[in-house]
Amino acid sequence: MQTMTLPDRRGYFGVHGGRFVPETLVPALDELAAAYAEAMADERFRAELETLSRDYVGRETPLTFAERLTEHCGGAQVYLKREDLAHTGAHKINNALGQALLAQRMGKRRIVAETGAGQHGVATAAVCAKLGLECIVYMGEEDIRRQALNVFRMKLMGAEVRPVASGARTLKDAINEAIRDWVSNVETTHYLLGSVVGPAPYPEMVRDFQLVIGRETRRQVLERLGRLPDYVVACVGGGSNAIGMFYPFIDDEEVKLVGVEAGGKGLATGQHAAPLAAGTVGVLHGARSYLLQDEHGQILGTHSVSAGLDYPGVGPEHCYLKDIGRATYVAVDDIEALEGFKLLCRTEGITPALESAHAVAHTGALARTCSREVVIVVNVSGRGDKDMDIVVDALGGAL
Amino acid sequence: MNRLADVFDTTGRTALIAYVTVGYPTIEATLRLVPLLARNGCDIVELGIPFSDPMADGATIQKTSHEALLNGVTPDVCLDVARQLSGEVDVPLVFMSYYNPILKKGLDDFCRACADSGVSGLIVPDLPPDEGGELELVSAAHGVDLVYLLAPTATDARIRLVADRSRGFLYLVSLVGVTGARASLHDGLEDFVDRVRAVAKQPLCVGFGISSPEQAVRVAKVADGVIVGSRILQLVEQDDSLEEAARFVRAVRAALDSAE
Numbered sequence: 001m002q003t004m005t006l007p008d009r010r011g012y013f014g015v016h017g018g019r020f021v022p023e024t025l026v027p028a029l030d031e032l033a034a035a036y037a038e039a040m041a042d043e044r045f046r047a048e049l050e051t052l053s054r055d056y057v058g059r060e061t062p063l064t065f066a067e068r069l070t071e072h073c074g075g076a077q078v079y080l081k082r083e084d085l086a087h088t089g090a091h092k093i094n095n096a097l098g099q100a101l102l103a104q105r106m107g108k109r110r111i112v113a114e115t116g117a118g119q120h121g122v123a124t125a126a127v128c129a130k131l132g133l134e135c136i137v138y139m140g141e142e143d144i145r146r147q148a149l150n151v152f153r154m155k156l157m158g159a160e161v162r163p164v165a166s167g168a169r170t171l172k173d174a175i176n177e178a179i180r181d182w183v184s185n186v187e188t189t190h191y192l193l194g195s196v197v198g199p200a201p202y203p204e205m206v207r208d209f210q211l212v213i214g215r216e217t218r219r220q221v222l223e224r225l226g227r228l229p230d231y232v233v234a235c236v237g238g239g240s241n242a243i244g245m246f247y248p249f250i251d252d253e254e255v256k257l258v259g260v261e262a263g264g265k266g267l268a269t270g271q272h273a274a275p276l277a278a279g280t281v282g283v284l285h286g287a288r289s290y291l292l293q294d295e296h297g298q299i300l301g302t303h304s305v306s307a308g309l310d311y312p313g314v315g316p317e318h319c320y321l322k323d324i325g326r327a328t329y330v331a332v333d334d335i336e337a338l339e340g341f342k343l344l345c346r347t348e349g350i351t352p353a354l355e356s357a358h359a360v361a362h363t364g365a366l367a368r369t370c371s372r373e374v375v376i377v378v379n380v381s382g383r384g385d386k387d388m389d390i391v392v393d394a395l396g397g398a399l
Numbered sequence: 400m401n402r403l404a405d406v407f408d409t410t411g412r413t414a415l416i417a418y419v420t421v422g423y424p425t426i427e428a429t430l431r432l433v434p435l436l437a438r439n440g441c442d443i444v445e446l447g448i449p450f451s452d453p454m455a456d457g458a459t460i461q462k463t464s465h466e467a468l469l470n471g472v473t474p475d476v477c478l479d480v481a482r483q484l485s486g487e488v489d490v491p492l493v494f495m496s497y498y499n500p501i502l503k504k505g506l507d508d509f510c511r512a513c514a515d516s517g518v519s520g521l522i523v524p525d526l527p528p529d530e531g532g533e534l535e536l537v538s539a540a541h542g543v544d545l546v547y548l549l550a551p552t553a554t555d556a557r558i559r560l561v562a563d564r565s566r567g568f569l570y571l572v573s574l575v576g577v578t579g580a581r582a583s584l585h586d587g588l589e590d591f592v593d594r595v596r597a598v599a600k601q602p603l604c605v606g607f608g609i610s611s612p613e614q615a616v617r618v619a620k621v622a623d624g625v626i627v628g629s630r631i632l633q634l635v636e637q638d639d640s641l642e643e644a645a646r647f648v649r650a651v652r653a654a655l656d657s658a659e
Contacts, residue, residue: 010529020498020525022455024550024575026557166461172452179454184576186552283499283525284452296473297503298451 006320011200011287014323016316019199021286025179028186033201035106040208045105052097056130057087059094059212063220063377068347069364076370078363079229079377080350081217083241088123090353090382091213091241092194096123098209100131103190110134110189114178116143116171116237117308117355118150119382120194125159135159138177140169143307150386168301171237171311175285195238196315199286203316210244217377218248225375231366233258234379235359236276236329237309239318241381246327256328259318260362262304263331273302275314276322276329284313290322305334305390306354308382332358338394340364341384353382354390403491403520403544403567406442406624407602413619413655415440416604417648418495418628420447420463421480422472424639429480432635435645437488440652444488445522445628448477448496455524457579459629463636474500474509478516485517493520493546493567498530506534510541520544520567528564535564546570551591555598562599568624571595571605580610580630584617592621612654619655627651 006013019029039045053059062085066078083091096113103111111133115121121137128135137154141163144151154161167173175198182191196203196210214232221229232249234242236259249255264272272278272292279290284299292300292312304310321327332340337354340361344352352360356379363378370376384391406414417436421429433444449464449472456464474496481492494513501509501523513521521538523531528547538545544567549558552575562569571592574585585591588605595603605618606626615625627648634643 018530019527020530021527022524022550022572023527023548023557023561024455024552024572026527026529027552027554030554166465167451176452176454180457180577183455186575283502285454286525291499293499293503295503296475297500298468299499 006317007200007204013317013320016289016319017200017203017287019286020283020288021199022183024183025186029199029201036102036201036205039102039105045101049098049101053094053212057093057097058085060216061085063217063224066348069344070367072347073364073367075372076367076374076376077372078367079221079375081213081245081377081379083213084350084352084356084380084383088126089385090119090123091210091244092120092123093126094212094244095194095206095209095240096120096127096192099190099192100127100133103133103192104131106190108188108190110185111192112136112138112178112181112189113192113194114138114171114174115194116174116310117306117353118143118147118154118386119308119353121159121161122150122153124192125154125157128159129157136181137161138164138174138181140164140171140174142169143171146390147307147386170307172299179285195240196243196317197238197285197287197313203287206240207243207247207317210240211247213241213244213379214246214248217245221375221377228252228255229375229377231256231258231376233260233359233363233366233376235260235309235355235381236314236318237262237273237311237355239315241379243315243317245379246321250326257321257326258362259327259329260358261329261331262306262309262358263333264303266333267331271303272331273304273310273312274331275312276318277331287316289313289316289319305337305394306358308353308355309358330362332361336361338391341391350380351384352380353384354387356381357384403443403493406491407568410442412659414442414602414604414624415648415652415655416443416445416606416624416626417441417631418445418447418626420449420460420467420632421477422449422467422470423463423632424466424635425470426472426476426480428635428639428641430483432641432644433484434488435641436648437490439645439648441490441648443491443493445493445495446477446481448474448494448500450497450500453497455577457577457629459580459632460578463632474504478512481518482516491519492517493522494518495522495524498523498526501534506537510538510543513543514541518543520546522546522548522570524548528560548572549595551575551585551587558595558598562595562601565601568602568604569595569599570626571603571622573605573607573609573618576607578607578629580633581608584608584614589621612651615651616654616658619658625655
């Protein structure tokens with residue numbers, strides 16, 4: 001399938017992607033793309049990444065048969081890919097590790113990153129501590145408030161957390177501020193972007209560091225069942241865990257790929273974070289993609305119970321997979337996500353991140369409509385310890 | 400419509416270019432401010448179309464953009480403001496806009512409306528020439544110049560590419576960073592301008608961080624134009640009679656003229 005050769009030389013996936021950035025950053029992106037290509041061709045770099053992925057991150061992560069969840073739904077067999085068991089509690093570490101090693105190789109010892117839920121910030125803080133790099137994390141004030149535990153974790157690991165007070169004070173605004181920092185310090189600094197968004201080469205590079213998720217899953221399912229799954233399900237904010245999961249299955253046309261966006265208070269209310277389900281094409285943060293924007297091209301505020309999905313854009317490769325019909329994208333609202341959260345806690349003793357709970361909720365609904373022969377793998381992209389305060393609030397303390 | 404190139408052909412002095420965010424603090428203030436800037440010695444005025452996510456801008460223009468959006472400023476409002484101003488001032492007007500509002504309106508509709516409103520050029524800070532091919536063609540068809548930016552981080556190959564593609568003038572970013580008044584300018588500024596001068600035929604205008612007559616004079620020794628933005632907006636914020644802003648522009652103009 002043609003997809004495997006994308007992006008093209010200009011960083012495009014179909015009509016999405018590209019490099020819409022201030023001229024100041026163009027040489028840095030050229031340098032990054034060249035260094036990345038060179039690193040991936042270097043056996044020693046790949047070996048170092050693999051060793052640390054095993055010994056530091058704890059890969060490979062397990063594939064768990066969700067027996068009681070399967071029984072509860074009374075339909076398809078559900079398997080869980082356990083990225084929640086990766087070091088620092090989410091898939092974000094896969095990319096943070098890869099990029100930090102690359103930055104080190106490029107001689108850039110100052111790292112800036114953005115974070116929404118704090119998972120990418122924590123992962124970046126951890127690898128910077130491990131490699132002895134300076135780490136500055138931009139985080140919206142609203143997210144600092146709702147993810148206080150992760151802020152403290154980052155500080156413990158030596159990162160400086162800089163609050164962002166502009167806009168809605170969430171992930172989008174943190175990215176703006178991280179880009180401004182990078183524009184101002186580009187000669188000494190690497191921007192460790194946490195998702196498959198932004199200008200080329202980020203969507204491709206972050207995907208490549210995340211596709212270990214899908215590669216392991218594919219092998220694990222084949223070994224366990226002697227066949228491929230029927231569905232692969234993952235949540236989509238910027239889309240890094242989903243593309244990492246989907247990508248190794250793209251050529252397996254019998255495997256249906258389902259991305260789950262944040263429906264917030266419901267698509268009809270306009271208070272959501274589902275650009276693939278309800279957005280239009282535009283340019284934000286250096287790439288052309290589906291976006292939530294108004295009729296004048298201003299970027300709209302988003303809403304989701306999960307800070308990590310609270311973003312008005314989405315990775316260009318997801319936009320392309322939607323356009324060509326290879327993946328489908330659905331939205332799960334806040335209430336359904338909280339139900340998914342509780343469901344996985346109760347049936348499997350696993351506390352998913354609220355982001356991942358969106359994928360779990362859709363998986364439950366999908367499983368109910370399928371027969372027992374059908375196999376669904378859902379990516380539990382992170383664990384939910386960080387979300388306890390929000391869940392307690394949302395459930396009113398009542399269980 | 401006033402051509403940008405004419406400014407540099409006919410005035411024979413260092414061009415002074417002012418940036419203002421349309422609708423900050425009010426639309427009415429913009430309509431008063433721009434003629435005031437022209438009367439006090441500006442040769443070109445950049446009208447900033449506010450955007451929700453101005454990633455190349457520092458604190459001042461983030462703030463003015465945010466307030467302008469709260470005032471209901473849209474690209475159509477900016478076009479209307481430009482139309483009114485172009486009947487009143489005889490300096491060229493240029494739009495500064497991030498790409499998404501232009502894309503949303505449609506490149507052809509937007510450029511046609513620019514031409515109809517007396518807007519001579521476009522500066523799009525998140526559109527390098529690698530992505531600007533389509534807007535170049537469409538804007539040229541409507542007689543509007545697409546001005547590209549160059550930064551001190553540029554390689555020689557980038558300088559050649561941008562110099563080959565920019566129309567009207569070349570916008571040289573004085574420093575490695577975002578917009579906003581600075582106490583001092585980048586040490587390597589002169590070297591950077593010289594590197595571009597060796598390749599480019601267009602007039603070279605330098606902006607970002609210029610906030611005093613002394614800095615403007617230093618820039619004018621090597622460049623054809625000086626661009627001032629955040630400092631003017633700070634003065635507008637401090638004094639809504641606009642007299643402080645006018646006084647500042649007058650001082651910069653006088654310093655430039657006496658240095659020549």
